[in-house]
Amino acid sequence: MALSRARRDRGIDYWPGFVDALSTFLLSIIFMLSVFMLAQYFLQRDIAGKDDAMVRLQAQIAELGELLRLERGQRATLQEGLAAITATLGATEEDRRRLQGLLDDTRAEAGSAAGRAGTLESQLAEQRRNAQAAITQIELLNQQIAALRRQLAALEDALQVSESRDRESQVRITDLGRRLNLALAQRVQELSRYRSEFFGRLREILAERADIRVVGDRFVFGSEVFFGSSQAEIEAGGRAELDKIAEALLQLSRDIPADIPWVLRVDGHTDARPISGGGRFRTNWDLSAARAIAVVQYLITKGIPPQRLVAAGFGEFQPIDQGESTEALARNRRIELRLTDR
Known part of the structure; x- marks a missing residue:
């Protein structure tokens, strides 16, 4: 128990x-x-x-x-x-x-x-x-x-190389420009020499003409030498004078090097009197251009190459005499010849 x-x-x-x-x-x-x-x-x-x-x-x-x-x-x-x-x-x-x-x-x-x-x-x-x-x-x-x-480093290297090449190219371009300017200056000097020779020959040929003047680098002919009043057709006396100029120009062209881009520029000028009547020409500008073209076309028939000729019309807007007398108006009606480059 x-x-x-x-x-x-x-x-x-x-x-x-x-x-x-x-x-x-x-x-x-x-x-x-x-x-x-x-x-x-x-x-x-x-x-x-x-x-x-x-x-x-x-x-x-x-x-x-x-x-x-x-x-x-x-x-x-x-x-x-x-x-x-x-x-x-x-x-x-x-x-x-x-x-x-x-x-x-x-x-x-x-x-x-x-x-x-x-x-x-x-x-x-x-x-x-x-x-x-x-x-x-x-x-x-x-x-x-x-x-x-x-990749960024490679791009930076490539950029530096490109910048270096650009600098070198810029130096070459600058040098090329300098040499080109020098060559152009030499060509201008050569053209100036031939221009002086051409002007000298024209002075000898046209010495007896009192209505032919030398103004700067241009030969200035009164329009009456070549044309009648308000006309653009060369008269017989004018053709005789142009024959002399063409002969001198042809002789000179044989001496000028082919790489000199020379041209004979023909400038047409009128006086300030407006053209009256219903003739062929409506304005003095039309008349001056037509006269310059007529001279150029005649020189071409005498053997002057077309690529060596330039025609320009100035109308009444390039006067050499600001007067309004008969003599002043006659001096403004003119044909100018200039030997220049393109």
Whole structure:
């Protein structure tokens, strides 16, 4: 009787310890789940970074690994406690069955915790892969930046070479321009020499004509030498004078080098009096141009190349005498010859 009471008293003493151990185990699992959920939340929130996120991720991995290690240690400790409790439970069959049920529940919870731990490990592995992919992308971007820097350096080198070539080309162009200007100046000097020779010959040929003057670089003929009043047909006396000019010009053209672009310009001028009547010409401009063209066409018949002749009409707009007397008007009616270049 006393022995049975003692056994019942001893069984009642085991039960509070078992309940405390089981409560501690459940609280540990709940704490671990809370820690795991909190860690998963912060892990998902901070995963978006790159270099800084990698540092935080590595720290979290280390922390979770430590937590996992602690959980496994606690699970082993709980399993050892359960084993000890199982070994010590031998009071009654009813207590054993209840303890067995509690043990099965505990094992189920432990299995669930192990499954969640495995899920967490899978998530950690996925995070590691994502982190590695981010590192790979960063390395690829660094390589692309390095390639762009090399291309930029190559472009800068090419630009420097191009600028150097441009400077050299500019120097050559400047030198070519200087030489061209020098050559043109020499051609102008040569043309001036031939112009002086031509004028000298014309002075000798036309020395007896008082109505022919030299004004600057031009020979000035009164229109009456070649044309009748308001007419553009060359008269016989005018043709004789043009024959002399054509002969002198032909002799000179044999001496002028072919590369000198000389021309004989024939300018027609009238006085300021308007043309009256219903004749061929409506304005003085028409009359002056027609007279210059008539002289050019006649010189062509005498063998002067057409490409060496220019005809221009100025009407009454380039007078050499501003007066309105008969003499002033006569001086303004004129044909001018000028040896020049194109």
